[in-house]
Amino acid sequence: IGGYTLFEKNSTNGFLEPKFQEWLSINKDITNFIIVGCCTDICILQFALTLKTHFNRLNKESRIIVPINAVNTYDGGLHDGELMHIMALYNMMINNIELVKEIRM
Numbered sequence: 001i002g003g004y005t006l007f008e009k010n011s012t013n014g015f016l017e018p019k020f021q022e023w024l025s026i027n028k029d030i031t032n033f034i035i036v037g038c039c040t041d042i043c044i045l046q047f048a049l050t051l052k053t054h055f056n057r058l059n060k061e062s063r064i065i066v067p068i069n070a071v072n073t074y075d076g077g078l079h080d081g082e083l084m085h086i087m088a089l090y091n092m093m094i095n096n097i098e099l100v101k102e103i104r105m
Helices: 017-024 040-057 082-096
Strands: 030-032 063-067 096-098
Touching: 040 063, 040 082, 082 096
Parallel strands: 030 063, 063 096
Antiparallel strands: none
């Protein structure tokens, strides 16, 4: 069922990780990405926007896709999870990140 590459990260923005940068430089023809994970408003948002900006800078068409059923965030203190999740999805949408309901295998 299709291939994928999983990158572990040590920051909130996976785009900055050396292993991802190395992979990206080797795979210059790949411009379609599906991003999943936790913290829609932190990790997912930062990675998706930075990746989209990277391709925009290179004048390359790209598809950055975020399946809504495969991302989420947390509740805690002043961090209203539901509100922050929706705001992050909206921010991605207005920046041409494709939001889809789900990805089926």
